[in-house]
Amino acid sequence: MLALWCADWPAVAAAASEDLPPTEPVAVLSGNRVVACTGPARASGVVPGLRRRDAQGRCPRLHVRAADEGRDARVFEPVAAAVDAVVPGVEVLRPGLLVLAARGAARYFGSEEAAAERLVDEVAAVGVECQIGVADELSTAVVAARRGVLVPLGEGARFLAPLPVAELAAEPALAAPDRADLVDLLRRLGLRTVGDFAALTPAAVVSRFGTDAAAAHRSARAQPERPPSARALPPDLTVELRLDPPVDRVDAAAFAGRTLAERLHERLSAASVACTRLEVYASTGHGQSLSRIWRCAEPLTPDGTADRVRWQLDGWLTGRSEARPTAGIEMLRLDPVEVVAAGALQLGLWGGVGAEDERARRALVRVQGLLGGDAVRVGVLSGGRGPGERVTVVPLGDEKVPEADPAAPWPGRLPAPAPSAVLPVPLAVVLEDSSGRPVSVTDRGEFDCLPARLRWGQRTWDLLGCAGPWPVDERWWDPGSARRLIRAQVLLAPAAGEGGTRALLVRSDGSGWCVEGVYE
Incomplete structure (x- = not known):
């Protein structure tokens, strides 16, 4: 098998989609942590696993982009097409990694080395750098590609033996989601290299570790990941x-x-x-x-x-x-x-x-088929300070990418619990103290008097309690987009003929109070 691997593909794809030059540092984040970064970012000390703030502290010029598998696949298609035009039979494991049969390519170009050089040139022609690995089995070829090695025939197990056991979980396209837990267990058992794990007998691995460990053990021994299946392909599946x-x-x-x-x-x-x-x-x-x-x-x-x-x-x-x-x-x-x-x-x-x-x-x-693709939308937890800002709505089937990172600190964010209903159009109300004077907020973000009543039109409710206020002061350095407001929670006493209390989320931007949400 021949594997073609493009290092740090999510970051490379993010840079290519925005036409950033290769000299610019780029990092891709998921869950507020770096999952991939380009070479210039690594040179500045950015590595996968860093938090966003730490990464930007190490590299102030860092271009930060959210993870997007659709973008990764879209940008990788020209690479796959360029390889497929030279050697048919390309199979994509994930964006940034593809494999194909090495025997036909080696025969056509004269040798595995010549085939690898030609494929590297073809990929470079579309503006992407890659590495090639060749080995007897697919998983071994992928490991070899990450090192740019052509493993001789029959030498896969010897090539893998000195490598750290973490290599068994390095490629998510070939490992189960919980493979990292297996690697951690093997380390604690003293099995530090792939060769140490491969030295165990298959019976011992299956009886002690489970199904995925058996697959990892076959990979460690440079054997096929899945044994040949005698099952004939059922008809009429297409x-x-x-x-x-x-x-x-x-x-x-x-x-x-x-x-x-x-x-x-x-x-x-x-x-x-x-x-x-x-x-x-x-x-x-x-x-x-x-x-x-x-x-x-x-x-x-x-x-x-x-x-x-x-x-x-x-x-x-x-x-x-x-x-x-x-x-x-x-x-x-x-x-x-x-x-x-x-x-x-x-x-x-x-x-x-x-x-x-x-x-x-x-x-x-x-x-969706009846009303159109945008007719059905689902919510995605997003980042923000108010309850309405913490939901990003996307069409069903699209990537669930929030507009803002929900794991960011968001100082001034409304504390839990969130209101069960958020009004699409805030309802204007008046907060008053016990003497009927309107309640306002000082420059320090505090009530100038204690709220005691809430009035809406001709109706008035006494307050049993009030929590807050929570000030929000966003983009104070930019007068054009600055926003300053106050949020508070109020508990209404039941009016005549009403049963039970009611809690509301109110806010003020300096021009008056309005109801933003209802707690039910």
């Missing part, structure tokens, strides 16, 4: 969708891809299999054919399938590849290239892959 009229917009094509992913998994479930290698195929009105194979370490779920289809369509329709369609897509097809027994896929409590969630999702997808 699903196809004709698009009339042809689509040339990413949102419309992605919606069709979600529908097709649902159909595919219905057929897979009926055949009691799960897909690990998926071919996405599209044809256009001008007779152009596009295809790409995605390989996954774990069996694909419906959401995973829909994500890969959307990434691929986004890369074809909006990417910079020379194979970009010259007409709208008329036909979309999903073809499972490799399947495993359905027992490899974690089932929900009542059958199916999260059956309850899937039923709800299918119903929402049908609503």
Whole structure:
């Protein structure tokens, strides 16, 4: 196998999408921590795992971008297309990493070294740097690519033996989500290198560690990750969708891809299999054919399938590849290239892959089909100081990327609990003290008198209590966008004929008070 690896691809893709020069330091964050950074950022001391504030402290010129898997796949498509034009049969493990059979490339170009040099040149022609690794097995080739090594035939186990055991979890596309816990356990047991782990017998590994450990053990011994399967590919698993009229917009094509992913998994479930290698195929009105194979370490779920289809369509329709369609897509097809027994896929409590969630999702997808892609929107926890600011609403099926990082400090943020209902249009009210004087806020962010009553129109409620105020003073250095307001929580005494108390969230920007939310 030949593996082509682009280092720090999320950061490289973020820089390329904004046309930043290679000399600019760029870091990609997820959960307020650095997950990838470019070489100039590393030279300034930025490393994955740093918090945003620490990273910017080490490199004040750092360009910070949020993680976006769709962007990573879109920018990687020209790289995959360039390699596929030279050596057909490319399989994408994830954006930034692809593999192909090395034997045909070596025979065509004369040697593995010549094939590697040619592929590096082809990728460099699209403005991307990469490294090549060749080995007998896929996982070994990926490890070799991260070091730019061509492992001789039959020498995979010897190449892996001195490497740290953390290499078994270094590539998420080939490891289960909890592989890091296995690596930590092996270290505590004194198994520091891949060779130490490979020296254990398969029976000892399976009996003591579990299924994923068995897969990791096969990788440590440079054996195939999955043994050959005698299961014949069930017939009629391929699903196809004709698009009339042809689509040339990413949102419309992605919606069709979600529908097709649902159909595919219905057929897979009926055949009691799960897909690990998926071919996405599209044809256009001008007779152009596009295809790409995605390989996954774990069996694909419906959401995973829909994500890969959307990434691929986004890369074809909006990417910079020379194979970009010259007409709208008329036909979309999903073809499972490799399947495993359905027992490899974690089932929900009542059958199916999260059956309850899937039923709800299918119903929402049908609503989207009737009303349009933006008709169904879901909330994503975001960063902000007020309750309405802490929710970012995105269309169903899009990347759940918040507008602001929810893990940031956000001084002045309203403390928990949040109001159960946020009014779309704040309701103007008046806060008064016991003598009927309106309550205002001083320059220090404090009440000038104790609130005792709340008046709305002709109705008045006595207050049983008041919490706050919580001042917000944003962008004070920029008069054009500065914002200063005060929030407080008030508890209303029940009026005549009303049962129970009611709590409200009120705020003031200096021009008066209004109700922002209701606690129920």
